[in-house]
Amino acid sequence: xxxxxxxxxxxxxxxxxxxxxxxxxxxxxxxxxxxxxxxxxxxxxxxxxxxxxxxxxxxxxxxxxxxxxxxxxxxxxxxxxxxxxxxxxxxxxxxxxxxxxxxxxxxxxxxxxxxxxxxxxxxxxxxxxxxxxxxxxxxxxxxxxxxxxxxxxxxxxxxxxxxxxxxxxxxxxxxxxxxxxxxxxxxxxxxxxxxxxxxxxxxxxxxxxxxxxxxxxxxxxxxxxxxxxxxxxxxxxxxxxxxxxxxxxxxxxxxxxxxxxxxxxxxxxxxxxxxxxxxxxxxxxxxxxxxxxxxxxxxxxxxxxxxxxxx
Amino acid sequence: xxxxxxxxxxxxxxxxxxxxxxxxxxxxxxxxxxxxxxxxxxxxxxxxxxxxxxxxxxxxxxxxxxxxxxxxxxxxxxxxxxxxxxxxxxxxxxxxxxxxxxxxxxxxxxxxxxxxxxxxxxxxxxxxxxxxxxxxxxxxxxxxxxxxxxxxxxxxxxxxxxxxxxxxxxxxxxxxxxxxxxxxxxxxxxxxxxxxxxxxxxxxxxxxxxxxxxxxxxxxxxxxxxxxxxxxxxxxxxxxxxxxxxxxxxxxxxxxxxxxxxxxxxxxxxxxxxxxxxxxxxxxxxxxxxxxxxxxxxxxxxxxxxxxxxxxxxxxx
Numbered sequence: 001x002x003x004x005x006x007x008x009x010x011x012x013x014x015x016x017x018x019x020x021x022x023x024x025x026x027x028x029x030x031x032x033x034x035x036x037x038x039x040x041x042x043x044x045x046x047x048x049x050x051x052x053x054x055x056x057x058x059x060x061x062x063x064x065x066x067x068x069x070x071x072x073x074x075x076x077x078x079x080x081x082x083x084x085x086x087x088x089x090x091x092x093x094x095x096x097x098x099x100x101x102x103x104x105x106x107x108x109x110x111x112x113x114x115x116x117x118x119x120x121x122x123x124x125x126x127x128x129x130x131x132x133x134x135x136x137x138x139x140x141x142x143x144x145x146x147x148x149x150x151x152x153x154x155x156x157x158x159x160x161x162x163x164x165x166x167x168x169x170x171x172x173x174x175x176x177x178x179x180x181x182x183x184x185x186x187x188x189x190x191x192x193x194x195x196x197x198x199x200x201x202x203x204x205x206x207x208x209x210x211x212x213x214x215x216x217x218x219x220x221x222x223x224x225x226x227x228x229x230x231x232x233x234x235x236x237x238x239x240x241x242x243x244x245x246x247x248x249x250x251x252x253x254x255x256x257x258x259x260x261x262x263x264x265x266x267x268x269x270x271x272x273x274x275x276x277x278x279x280x281x282x283x284x285x286x287x288x289x290x291x292x293x294x295x296x297x298x299x300x301x302x303x304x305x306x307x308x309x310x311x
Numbered sequence: 312x313x314x315x316x317x318x319x320x321x322x323x324x325x326x327x328x329x330x331x332x333x334x335x336x337x338x339x340x341x342x343x344x345x346x347x348x349x350x351x352x353x354x355x356x357x358x359x360x361x362x363x364x365x366x367x368x369x370x371x372x373x374x375x376x377x378x379x380x381x382x383x384x385x386x387x388x389x390x391x392x393x394x395x396x397x398x399x400x401x402x403x404x405x406x407x408x409x410x411x412x413x414x415x416x417x418x419x420x421x422x423x424x425x426x427x428x429x430x431x432x433x434x435x436x437x438x439x440x441x442x443x444x445x446x447x448x449x450x451x452x453x454x455x456x457x458x459x460x461x462x463x464x465x466x467x468x469x470x471x472x473x474x475x476x477x478x479x480x481x482x483x484x485x486x487x488x489x490x491x492x493x494x495x496x497x498x499x500x501x502x503x504x505x506x507x508x509x510x511x512x513x514x515x516x517x518x519x520x521x522x523x524x525x526x527x528x529x530x531x532x533x534x535x536x537x538x539x540x541x542x543x544x545x546x547x548x549x550x551x552x553x554x555x556x557x558x559x560x561x562x563x564x565x566x567x568x569x570x571x572x573x574x575x576x577x578x579x580x581x582x583x584x585x586x587x588x589x590x591x592x593x594x595x596x597x598x599x600x601x602x603x604x605x606x607x608x609x610x611x612x613x614x615x616x617x618x619x620x621x622x623x624x625x626x627x628x
Contacts, residue, residue: 070314071314073422101328105325106421
């Protein structure tokens, strides 16, 4: 990690006796896309609000784009674009007037607003609706408009809080492509979402929140090693007796799942394709061995299943 | 911990946007049309009455504001009744509307403090009220010029300007009250009802409550020796908690120059006074100074409470 865009140490937020965020430590490098995951109420949004300077931490320190959000919130907000979930606009105003208002608040000149607005609207796929009232916009269009607002601001850091929660699958894919575009521009992105496959498809690293704490952090492969017992996942398609049992007995195999009548998924600490082929070749008809990426969905599900069992 | 940057950053942007919204919104058009029609009607009726009954007066223009002609009440009575409604209509959803539209976090994610948002909205509301009042004032003066054929004197203009400032401060009290409720209650309808409840309390019920409370505390208003002074003082003090009373007294002293006192007066105090003789404008301003500063102070205190509550709120929408 070269330059640090976001750094938090011991960030804590209490509401009376309730601890919403409990000593969170996080570092996000410049240009990284980091996903923050966790169940509702796990502290994701509160952490985001503290990073933005919209709510005061009870304890701990944060540094965003080189500034303390508590002491210099205006400097932080100048450098950070924020898209809340279900973003709202002034329905009686046009898309342009809505974005011109926040643009002026961000300190942009009239010329900058004109120039950046056109470019941002083209980039989010809304080139011809700038003069239309936002009341006629669908949810997907509003989310795009929210992203256009971030693009207009040209921030160092974009914080997106469940941006695809209300989008249809096609719009979601387009929105994810726009997030990749932000990364290509060199913008640091902090993405909060419940859609694990989407997070996995765009994020370099992931932080998993549970009860106000960051329970796990790292790349999906690193999380898989921690939670699933291996960083490698191999799909085995084979016809034969006792396959699952034989696979489980192999060294370095952490887990075997039966996905179908002749399809098994093996979580293992290293690449075991050759050993699996040797083990099964004698007594079974091996149809295929595929190296599969570890699924964030599996990591998430397993982690919270185990956390619930432990509780 | 000391925050860096000015709390006023962005006030101008918020003010311009909100003022444009207030002045162009259909809600304001309807209310201002109502105020304009009723106030102009009252002024026109007063002009007709003046032409029919008054031959000569040094303050003809001021009578436009104070003279009632059945079935319409006087201009100042109507304004005193309707301005709070306009102010409440401006302010009741100023803050909670941002939450319900889910625009609050988006706006506050820009480089401004909450101070700027609340102050900008309040100043925009005051500006919208001021523009409406100035237009109304100019219309009444124009109507007077046309139908009376006389320009207002310098003294009358000064008194009318004072009346305008007092009306703006009075509207500001109700605007601050409506904004306070818009901060406290998340549902705009609840905020509107609470503000209208306060308006009804002071406009209709306060004058019923104060004699009751005063009589309970200080005894009956009259004794065998004459008026009960303790009752009078308490009743007046309670009355003056109401912004309506402060405004009515201010308007009375400014627009009726013969008014020499705003409370109980002893015979000894009026010995030698030429009753009915108008006071100079400066003396009238001295008379209403406590009322005017009371209105401004009430406005500031209510706004400050709204400000403190807003600063402590969680921004999640």
